Amino acid sequence: MLPVFGHTNPDTDAVISALVYARLLTRLGTEARAYRLGELNFETPYVLREAGVEAPALLPDLPAGTAVALVDHNESAQSVANLTELTVTRVVDHHKLGDLTTAQPASLRFEPVGCTATILLALHREAGLTVEPADAHLMLSAILSDTLHFRSPTTTPRDREAVEFLAPIAGIADVEAYALAMFAAKSDLGDTPADTLLRMDYKVFPFGDPAQPQSMQTWGLGVIETTNPGYVLGRQDELLEAMDRARAQDGLNGVLLSVVDILREHNTTLVLSATEAKVLREAFGAETRDGRADLGGRISRKKQIVPALETHFTPQG
Amino acid sequence: MLPVFGHTNPDTDAVISALVYARLLTRLGTEARAYRLGELNFETPYVLREAGVEAPALLPDLPAGTAVALVDHNESAQSVANLTELTVTRVVDHHKLGDLTTAQPASLRFEPVGCTATILLALHREAGLTVEPADAHLMLSAILSDTLHFRSPTTTPRDREAVEFLAPIAGIADVEAYALAMFAAKSDLGDTPADTLLRMDYKVFPFGDPAQPQSMQTWGLGVIETTNPGYVLGRQDELLEAMDRARAQDGLNGVLLSVVDILREHNTTLVLSATEAKVLREAFGAETRDGRADLGGRISRKKQIVPALETHFTPQG
Numbered sequence: 001m002l003p004v005f006g007h008t009n010p011d012t013d014a015v016i017s018a019l020v021y022a023r024l025l026t027r028l029g030t031e032a033r034a035y036r037l038g039e040l041n042f043e044t045p046y047v048l049r050e051a052g053v054e055a056p057a058l059l060p061d062l063p064a065g066t067a068v069a070l071v072d073h074n075e076s077a078q079s080v081a082n083l084t085e086l087t088v089t090r091v092v093d094h095h096k097l098g099d100l101t102t103a104q105p106a107s108l109r110f111e112p113v114g115c116t117a118t119i120l121l122a123l124h125r126e127a128g129l130t131v132e133p134a135d136a137h138l139m140l141s142a143i144l145s146d147t148l149h150f151r152s153p154t155t156t157p158r159d160r161e162a163v164e165f166l167a168p169i170a171g172i173a174d175v176e177a178y179a180l181a182m183f184a185a186k187s188d189l190g191d192t193p194a195d196t197l198l199r200m201d202y203k204v205f206p207f208g209d210p211a212q213p214q215s216m217q218t219w220g221l222g223v224i225e226t227t228n229p230g231y232v233l234g235r236q237d238e239l240l241e242a243m244d245r246a247r248a249q250d251g252l253n254g255v256l257l258s259v260v261d262i263l264r265e266h267n268t269t270l271v272l273s274a275t276e277a278k279v280l281r282e283a284f285g286a287e288t289r290d291g292r293a294d295l296g297g298r299i300s301r302k303k304q305i306v307p308a309l310e311t312h313f314t315p316q317g
Numbered sequence: 318m319l320p321v322f323g324h325t326n327p328d329t330d331a332v333i334s335a336l337v338y339a340r341l342l343t344r345l346g347t348e349a350r351a352y353r354l355g356e357l358n359f360e361t362p363y364v365l366r367e368a369g370v371e372a373p374a375l376l377p378d379l380p381a382g383t384a385v386a387l388v389d390h391n392e393s394a395q396s397v398a399n400l401t402e403l404t405v406t407r408v409v410d411h412h413k414l415g416d417l418t419t420a421q422p423a424s425l426r427f428e429p430v431g432c433t434a435t436i437l438l439a440l441h442r443e444a445g446l447t448v449e450p451a452d453a454h455l456m457l458s459a460i461l462s463d464t465l466h467f468r469s470p471t472t473t474p475r476d477r478e479a480v481e482f483l484a485p486i487a488g489i490a491d492v493e494a495y496a497l498a499m500f501a502a503k504s505d506l507g508d509t510p511a512d513t514l515l516r517m518d519y520k521v522f523p524f525g526d527p528a529q530p531q532s533m534q535t536w537g538l539g540v541i542e543t544t545n546p547g548y549v550l551g552r553q554d555e556l557l558e559a560m561d562r563a564r565a566q567d568g569l570n571g572v573l574l575s576v577v578d579i580l581r582e583h584n585t586t587l588v589l590s591a592t593e594a595k596v597l598r599e600a601f602g603a604e605t606r607d608g609r610a611d612l613g614g615r616i617s618r619k620k621q622i623v624p625a626l627e628t629h630f631t632p633q634g
Contacts, residue, residue: 096418102413105427307420
């Protein structure tokens with residue numbers, strides 16, 4: 001039974017891609033089971049309920065040498081702690097290729113599209129398999145989630161085509177209304193503790209040139225995508241305290257938390273200290289005032305935040 | 318014009334996959350051109366002549382930042398010298414994933430099949446493209462070459478199916494006879510200098526744990542696949558001298574040259590010194606006598622030689 005899982009602090013794509021890929025592999029003759037590497041965010045349970053699908057279980061400890069399949073990530077910093085001891089036999093992902101290596105030839109399927117689920121739909125078609133309504137519902141939801149309903153600059157024509165193809169199978173007549181309901185569920189943060197809010201969509205990135213160890217820095221980059229940014233920004237002081245704890249706990253050089261207004265397509269980033277403020281000024285030309293920096297329309301961590309930080313931290317040859 | 322190229326010391330699959338992938342990308346709307354990273358072996362010109370296709374040109378120097386596509390390799394030690402300065406946007410490969418990283422999401426297609434061309438055939442089918450007779454001839458030849466006409470343990474059912482599918486399109490009625498002619502061309506080594514023979518199918522591998530730099534070793538592993546092993550082994554003294562020069566020139570910890578009898582499926586490996594002899598004893602249980610070790614049916618460097626050396630050199634946790 002091949003374990004399939006997405007990244008830590010799972011978002012909707014990470015959870016759903018594990019579910020859909022495990023089912024696809026099983027239909028193709030490789031028994032597989034989906035797992036998650038952390039608590040669900042507020043959007044994913046809504047999607048699972050609408051699709052009538054159970055949430056995957058938390059990944060148990062896996063002994064060294066276990067064969068595993070990764071979806072929606074490939075960097076060890078975003079995966080299970082003992083990833084380098086496991087045998088990665090399959091990856092489906094839409095992120096840049098990080099420090100992953102394999103001991104044997106493996107099946108790797110990376111495509112620069114907006115969502116892992118878009119690749120999974122292609123895998124169904126290539127295998128000549130029909131898409132089940134529940135899988136269609138899940139994949140469509142992941143694509144709307146990852147692309148913020150096509151607002152993100154990571155969106156490609158293939159993501160749009162996939163949603164068009166999947167909507168009738170999923171029985172979703174009004175995609176716009178469904179996306180808004182999904183985003184509302186995601187934004188209904190209630191009295192979630194600040195530490196949980198910070199960690200909900202949070203990834204740790206190494207920056208710099210590994211060949212020059214003194215240039216290496218590790219940053220934690222959180223994102224809260226919401227239709228109700230006022231609520232999140234109203235909790236700025238608590239969130240800054242949570243960021244400070246995260247920095248100490250994870251031994252980071254810097255922590256940023258971007259509050260992304262989904263509907264206005266705008267990024268207000270919480271800035272922990274002068275260290276982060278300096279980097280934001282140099283990498284984005286953004287000034288920090290009262291613990292916040294206006295990053296304008298940069299709503300994609302993957303496409304607009306991480307590449308600029310990479311350039312900033314890579315020593316110039 | 319996207320440059321597409323295979324590994325240094327190109328074998329038939331490296332050259333042909335570059336040609337076929339460049340043509341496929343161009344048909345799909347991405348203008349691409351194939352290149353090679355070194356001189357052709359004795360088999361590839363035979364294949365190109367039979368298919369009526371020109372050899373690709375040597376790759377010119379590429380300025381930093383140039384977008385490139387890799388086929389049939391991914392490790393920097395087997396690629397163009399300034400690979401880390403280039404922008405890898407596409408890879409099609411059937412080897413283990415090495416030290417490759419990408420700055421942006423890319424299209425990566427790795428499958429554990431016997432030949433890159435087998436994956437390229439799948440890409441044609443997925444795109445709904447017919448296979449041109451010349452491309453069919455090239456892909457079939459690469460598969461026969463890489464799998465030693467299905468003798469290699471790297472062979473998968475998909476490689477066999479691909480050849481069955483391609484043979485009628487290529488107009489090759491007797492695949493067995495064609496494979497033998499290909500292998501005969503490859504074995505007709507004439508008065509090729511020993512240094513050239515050694516380097517014809519030669520790859521450099523880092524072994525050990527990068528996190529423990531003192532455990533790292535770099536080995537050069539050459540293979541001569543031939544239907545006439547007596548001729549090659551008759552030049553043992555010259556070849557050992559060439560191996561000694563290679564070790565000094567490339568700053569290697571060890572050099573091995575496996576003479577693979579294609580038809581008998583047997584590997585006789587030339588052993589440079591006591592260092593290599595010790596490793597062969599410990600990793601394969603093979604004794605060296607008179608500069609040679611009998612590695613029996615281990616005819617695949619990728620599947621039978623490299624993994625055993627990796628295990629041997631990786632420090633036990």
